[in-house]
Amino acid sequence: MNPEADVLLRLEGVSRSFPGPPEVLALRDADLTVVRGDYVSIMGPSGSGKSTMLNMLGLLDRPTVGRYSLAGQDTAPLKDRDRTRLRGRMIGFVFQSFHLLARRSVLDNVMLSMIYGGVPKAQRRQRAWGALEQVSMTHRAAFYPGTLSGGERQRAAIARAVASEPELLLADEPTGNLDSGTSGEVLEMLEGLNQAGLAVIVVTHDPEIAAAARRRFQMRDGRLKEVL
Amino acid sequence: MTSRKSRDGRFGAGDLLGEAIRGLAGHPGRLALTALTVVLGIGALVATVGFAQTGQRQLEVTFNAVDAVHGVVKPVDDNSGLAGVAPTAVLPWDGDQTAARLNGVNAAGLVSEIDLDNAAISAAPVIDPMAPPTRVPSVMAATPGLIDAVSGILTEGRWLTWFHELESQPVAVLGQGAAELLGVSRVDNQPSVFINGRSYTVIGILEQVERVNGLIDSVIVPQSTARRVFGLEAPDELQVKLKMGAGPMVGDVIATALSPNNPTGYEVLMPLPPSQLRQRVTAEVNSVFVILGLVALVISAVTIAVVTFMSVMERRGEIGLRRALGATRLSIAAQFIAEAAVVGLLGGLTGAAAGILATVALAASRQWTPVLDLRLVGVAALLGCVVGVLAGLLPAVRAGRLEPATALQEGT
Structure with missing residues (x-):
């Protein structure tokens, strides 16, 4: 087996600075390799550069210095349009604040992830339904987000993230707005998805969530360190 | 390059229109008020044409061949x-x-x-x-x-x-x-x-x-x-x-x-030549209402622009989310232009209907035959759409330029 073929993404000496004044170095010389089906957690206090790290991995931001390759492709020379396509195809996002559209049903919200991703129209509903089954939310398909509990909202958001069948799930404080009971549910869901072969990177404050990951990283002042 | 056809699953015209209409349906009151300004403008223009054509036909009847x-x-x-x-x-x-x-x-x-x-x-x-x-x-x-x-x-x-x-x-x-x-x-x-x-x-x-x-x-x-x-x-x-x-x-x-x-x-x-009679009456009717209609259209364009801009600011979270889900800058801009275009088209259609009603009412009150070129009605509805597109252009470009990471952070 060729180990390189298994590499999903690789950061090499990645730094990101925001021009000041004062100039802020949010990410310093980060190295990270994530293989397919990996389960990674990143912990750190506020302002440690977690969000910058996540934006970087999600192709929502570009490194100032260093190299980021995703699925064997160097992302630096990609134009915005191609980065967007790569992001839509490869990466699913789960946010702390869910980002569900309030005036669309749960099913519509899930289907939203497929309208930009090249899924033929006829298949979208079916795949959205399948994704809702994965998170046990089919009974809420016609509901509007406002009528759901926090846990249900996050499950709907997870269904949206996986409906487009990405290879990497980026979860940004997925349990930040949830109580401990529902946090457990969400955690189980992430583990289940990971076991089904999806690479998961979760950024969190919660040590319990972080501990569930196969590999754990700590961020402080823009530096990424693996916790061994 | 990217094909924009819907068949292969890319974000196509059908998807765009669907998203635009759902986006608007979320705020029906705002939609109605914005469209109303277009209704006034297009209505005034269609009524102007209707009055002119009806009056012209009436002239032809009154000042018939004998006169x-x-x-x-x-x-x-x-x-x-x-x-x-x-x-x-x-x-x-x-x-x-x-x-x-x-x-x-x-x-x-x-x-x-x-x-x-x-x-x-x-x-x-x-x-x-x-x-x-x-x-x-x-x-x-x-x-x-x-x-x-x-x-x-x-x-x-x-x-x-x-x-x-x-x-x-x-x-x-x-x-x-x-x-x-x-x-x-x-x-x-x-x-x-x-x-x-x-x-x-x-x-x-x-x-x-x-x-x-x-x-x-x-x-x-x-x-x-x-x-x-x-x-x-x-x-x-x-x-x-x-x-x-x-x-x-x-x-x-x-x-x-x-x-x-x-x-x-x-x-x-x-007798005056018929064409001269026609011109004189048409000119009298037109100058007032056309100016009125155009002023209303300018106001509606500004209104659509402002409302679309508000909408963009309010929906930063949604924009960030869509970008994260794979929407290009162009798709985002296109969606807001489409929303403005739909507002304009709705206003245009309603305005055209109102203009027809006004023409019929005027004709009925004087027992004339209402005359209105229906092609002009279609043109008027399209004009509403064009006003919408032009008005939506600037806010839409702003929406497309939003950085997804920032938009996700600032919006909810």
Whole structure:
């Protein structure tokens, strides 16, 4: 087996600075390799550069210095349009604040992830339904987000993230707005998805969530360190 | 490169429209208010066109072919009493032939009323003194060209000819009303009428004329006969029938042709060319409402722009999310343009409907026929759409330029 073929993404000496004044170095010389089906957690206090790290991995931001390759492709020379396509195809996002559209049903919200991703129209509903089954939310398909509990909202958001069948799930404080009971549910869901072969990177404050990951990283002042 | 067709699953026109409509449906009140401004603008424009076209058609009905081709020349009324008025001219006896030679004149004829006090007019030579007094027809004199000049139609027999005129023949054409009064219904048995005891052979019955309605109730004799028998001093009026649109041209020269020495002695009434009438009325209607409509459209464009801009700011989270889900800058911008376009189109359609209603209401209130070119209605609805697109352009570009990471962070 060729180990390189298994590499999903690789950061090499990645730094990101925001021009000041004062100039802020949010990410310093980060190295990270994530293989397919990996389960990674990143912990750190506020302002440690977690969000910058996540934006970087999600192709929502570009490194100032260093190299980021995703699925064997160097992302630096990609134009915005191609980065967007790569992001839509490869990466699913789960946010702390869910980002569900309030005036669309749960099913519509899930289907939203497929309208930009090249899924033929006829298949979208079916795949959205399948994704809702994965998170046990089919009974809420016609509901509007406002009528759901926090846990249900996050499950709907997870269904949206996986409906487009990405290879990497980026979860940004997925349990930040949830109580401990529902946090457990969400955690189980992430583990289940990971076991089904999806690479998961979760950024969190919660040590319990972080501990569930196969590999754990700590961020402080823009530096990424693996916790061994 | 990326195909934008929907078939292969890319974000296509169908998806775009669907997203736009759902985006708008989320705020129905805002949608209605924004569209309302477009309704006002497009409505005013469509109503303007409708009013103009309806009025124009009405003009064509009112100023029909008769009015457009008939003219009249008569001496200036000498009872005007105004100082400095040109001395009254007299129509020459051969004025009809002079006029007929003018370019643009199809037919010309002179007509005069003959004043007979207590004339005895009957179809029988002997007057029964015991008979109750009946209504008596009047007597008029005409030249051969008059029948064509006033578009007359005969039911029986024929009109006065040049033979009758030149030889001062004792003949008469009866107007329909006069014929009924005198009990004459056919001319093939050569009936006669008697005016003050003198016999006139009836050669025709006149059923219908334009312009000189008195003819219908009159006994019409040749002009030369009237001069000789009744001492007619001068013709009353010269009736002319013109080629379409020749009114101004003939009007310019006819008085001079009739009386080179005293052309201002005549009152010349010639039709305006139909196109000129149309333009005048259309221009009056248009200038007010078109400006109103355009001002309303500018206001609606500004309103759409502001509302779309608000919408972009409010939906930063959604924009960030869509970008994270794979929407390109172009897809985002296109969605907001589409939303503005749908607002404009809705407003345009509603405005066009309102404009049609206004036109119909106006026409109904005056009992006119509403006329409106339906293609213009389609154009108006499209114009609303175009206003929407133009207004949405700037905010949409702003939306596309939002950084996804920032948008996700700032929006909820």
